[in-house]
Amino acid sequence: MPLSDFRMLERLPGTSHPAVFEVTFSCTCGSHHAGLVTHDALDVAPVGVGVGGKFRAGEWPWSFFCFLEGRPQPITPSALSVIAPGERLLGVAARCPVCSATSVNLVTREHLDIPFWNDAWVGVVDHVFGHDALRTIEEFRAELESSRFDERRLDLER
Incomplete structure (x- = not known):
């Protein structure tokens, strides 16, 4: 491959x-x-x-x-x-x-x-990216896909 x-x-x-x-x-x-x-x-x-x-x-x-x-x-x-x-x-x-x-x-x-x-x-x-840049990206993706993110976003829209 x-x-x-x-x-x-x-x-x-x-x-x-x-x-x-x-x-x-x-x-x-x-x-x-x-x-x-x-x-x-x-x-x-x-x-x-x-x-x-x-x-x-x-x-x-x-x-x-x-x-x-x-x-x-x-x-x-x-x-x-x-x-x-x-x-x-x-x-x-x-x-x-x-x-x-x-x-x-x-x-x-x-x-x-x-x-x-x-x-x-x-x-x-x-x-220059930090040594934990990938972890930060993965945490951000997980946050975007979580219902918790949606709840926070809804709170911001009020």
């Missing part, structure tokens, strides 16, 4: 060897589904064997522009947290492996799906 089909990735607490991630992905049926994937399946398997020369030459299969640091950083897919498809580009939130800040880049599908592919142009959202 290509990385561009993923929608959310979250490392699960508990095991560390191997680390386990919950992945929400977009399915050809039109729905989103959840699955579990290990660190090796997520970060190591997509690169394959025989790429040691590229690593020794300083090339990295995936890169991401960290807004806080103002420069690209090498990452692995486990650094991704949200992937939002657009008409031409994907909005990708990733945590920087150096400073742990979460930045959002706009990239092509190839940038995610093909290791060692680098887009000639990468859009960068000029904002």
